[in-house]
Amino acid sequence: MRTIRFLLQKEFRQIFRNRAILLLIGVMPVMQLLILPLAANYEVKNINLSVVDHDRSAYAQKLITKVTASGYFKLRGYSASFKEELRKIESDESDLILEIPQGFERNLIREDQQQLFIAVNAINGVKANLGGAYLTSIIRNFNEEIRIELLPPGRFNPAPVIEITASNWYNPLMEYRFYMVPGILAILVTMIGGFLSALNIVKEKEFGTIEQINVTPIKKHHFILGKLIPFWVLGNVVFSLGLLVAWLIYGIIPVGSLLVLYCFLSVYLLAILGFGLLISTFCDTQQQAMFIMFFFMMVFILMGGLFTSIDSMPDWAKLVSRFNPVSYLIEVMRMVILKGSGWKEIWPQFGIIALFAVFLNTYAIINYKKTS
Amino acid sequence: MENLYAIELRNITKTYGREKQVAVDAVSFHVNKGELFGLIGPDGAGKTSIFRILTTLLLAEQGEAWVEGLEVKKDYREIRKIVGYMPGKFSLYPDLTVAENLDFFATVFDTTVAENYELIKEIYVQIEPFKTRRAGKLSGGMKQKLALCCALIHKPRVLFLDEPTTGVDPVSRKEFWEMLKKLKMQGISIIVSTPYMDEASLCDRIALIQHGRILSVDTPENMTGNYPGQLYAVKADQMYLLLKSLRKYPEVLDCYAFGAHAHVSFKNAFEAAPLKAYLRGEGLSEIEMKPIPASIEDYFIKLLKT
Numbered sequence: 070m071r072t073i074r075f076l077l078q079k080e081f082r083q084i085f086r087n088r089a090i091l092l093l094i095g096v097m098p099v100m101q102l103l104i105l106p107l108a109a110n111y112e113v114k115n116i117n118l119s120v121v122d123h124d125r126s127a128y129a130q131k132l133i134t135k136v137t138a139s140g141y142f143k144l145r146g147y148s149a150s151f152k153e154e155l156r157k158i159e160s161d162e163s164d165l166i167l168e169i170p171q172g173f174e175r176n177l178i179r180e181d182q183q184q185l186f187i188a189v190n191a192i193n194g195v196k197a198n199l200g201g202a203y204l205t206s207i208i209r210n211f212n213e214e215i216r217i218e219l220l221p222p223g224r225f226n227p228a229p230v231i232e233i234t235a236s237n238w239y240n241p242l243m244e245y246r247f248y249m250v251p252g253i254l255a256i257l258v259t260m261i262g263g264f265l266s267a268l269n270i271v272k273e274k275e276f277g278t279i280e281q282i283n284v285t286p287i288k289k290h291h292f293i294l295g296k297l298i299p300f301w302v303l304g305n306v307v308f309s310l311g312l313l314v315a316w317l318i319y320g321i322i323p324v325g326s327l328l329v330l331y332c333f334l335s336v337y338l339l340a341i342l343g344f345g346l347l348i349s350t351f352c353d354t355q356q357q358a359m360f361i362m363f364f365f366m367m368v369f370i371l372m373g374g375l376f377t378s379i380d381s382m383p384d385w386a387k388l389v390s391r392f393n394p395v396s397y398l399i400e401v402m403r404m405v406i407l408k409g410s411g412w413k414e415i416w417p418q419f420g421i422i423a424l425f426a427v428f429l430n431t432y433a434i435i436n437y438k439k440t441s
Numbered sequence: 442m443e444n445l446y447a448i449e450l451r452n453i454t455k456t457y458g459r460e461k462q463v464a465v466d467a468v469s470f471h472v473n474k475g476e477l478f479g480l481i482g483p484d485g486a487g488k489t490s491i492f493r494i495l496t497t498l499l500l501a502e503q504g505e506a507w508v509e510g511l512e513v514k515k516d517y518r519e520i521r522k523i524v525g526y527m528p529g530k531f532s533l534y535p536d537l538t539v540a541e542n543l544d545f546f547a548t549v550f551d552t553t554v555a556e557n558y559e560l561i562k563e564i565y566v567q568i569e570p571f572k573t574r575r576a577g578k579l580s581g582g583m584k585q586k587l588a589l590c591c592a593l594i595h596k597p598r599v600l601f602l603d604e605p606t607t608g609v610d611p612v613s614r615k616e617f618w619e620m621l622k623k624l625k626m627q628g629i630s631i632i633v634s635t636p637y638m639d640e641a642s643l644c645d646r647i648a649l650i651q652h653g654r655i656l657s658v659d660t661p662e663n664m665t666g667n668y669p670g671q672l673y674a675v676k677a678d679q680m681y682l683l684l685k686s687l688r689k690y691p692e693v694l695d696c697y698a699f700g701a702h703a704h705v706s707f708k709n710a711f712e713a714a715p716l717k718a719y720l721r722g723e724g725l726s727e728i729e730m731k732p733i734p735a736s737i738e739d740y741f742i743k744l745l746k747t
Contacts, residue, residue: 075548083537276534277528277531278532280498280526281528281532282549285546285549286522286549286550
């Protein structure tokens, strides 16, 4: 016990003397939580639209007004030449072309049918997809309106039509920040815990201080615990800071119990710190550790279900993400914070993370050799 | 294994890498209790590997070794409690202060600074004025004193010092060796490695090592005393020409540069007059020659050539 106490005292002293690390722990997560959720927004606005109008009728005018009034589109070009507007797409001024054919109004009224052409710049997939969808739905809406206008009231709607009304549970307004903030907080805690622990033992190797430690009677698990506990505490501090920011800035108050959240986080931190320590037992320099950790972090973040839903991934990717501890934290964070899930709902994730923690830490202790 | 020696090695062999590069080649020697033992050899001779094997940081492939009667593979836990190790590279925490480093290492060995203060007192008073300074900010000599304090704080029975004086100024080096002599009087067995031949004569016994092989183990006096034949120091105005000329001279057995002189040994009896005449004939002037006692370095060179 005395050894552990002194190891902890030493580690904390070193951490508090390292300005860069303090800054990393205190300021960075707060800054990132302030900025990232605002940027990580899936709603696509400011889509640049070019209109090729061969008709120049009142209806065409009406349609264009409707599209631009939606707020999603910015009219960048209006002409009668498709070629001219295509050039705007090539020079990246426009994202979408809406082509209104000649005789649009006339055919619509006389023959009850008309075609429009949409050309989408698909280089930015998300923008193209959503832009195309928005435009289609606006046109459909426009279509309904003219039908009401043109058809006599009695003849309207002869066939049964299914009307759909949707309601969003747990996040009624579909606010992206409610969805992103817990996820980003999960990533931040993971990054800080993972990197700090991965770099720490390697730093002792680089400085040669581990040589001196290795010839002492310190036991392996004491040494590893001495490294683990300080970062565990720091991880909790960062997490609490993050929750505070989520509450103060974004008004997110966990629906579920904080106790459940912290309990899960405690075990999760052990797992991710164990992972960091394991990496550091394999590496000889901080540079190596940094690169290896970075590689895993990329996979963890991109396959963690923060940006893309795991459910829509191919089967092999789903399998991979089962070995991704971050995906469990993101899932549990969202469950507890947005949905108010309790022990009963999160115990499978809890169990898996506990297994991760035991496995990774045991491996780290075994792999840390005092003798080469 | 009875506890006869402070350190004993038998046929210790260590190779590195896939190419099985031999770092330590069947090394055997022993260090008596209370002895100041020097492991002398150039860089890359295998000194550090031997130290790391003895301090249980490295496993030897073959052979056996004991520290205070404890086997390095089996009793490594016990060994770690009774040895003090000062690696060649400064390896204390640079972001902790002098006092904190000392406290930390005392605690790690389950003791306190106060308990063994007597042992380090003389060294520690020299760095005490800087005790709130971070170890990374100390000068080279101070760092080395602190490292020695930290290695001594648990009153080890055997002290391992790996190149403690490399990169240290001559005055500090001299001081350091005086400290070692005092520690020896406290009954601590000390094994020290150094590439400096002049430090060899300060040890009780020394082992000369090259390419992982022990060339000779003896007292420094015996080594210099065993030097065959008489050695002469020759000096002239042009060193390079002097060496070249001497090597051509049929009576010369061996010659090499040694500071400002050339050290020369001869096959038969030395005759000054014909040699001087020969050297003048080669175009050298200001020729001086005198018989000198052989040093450890001369002995080492001799061993390397035979």
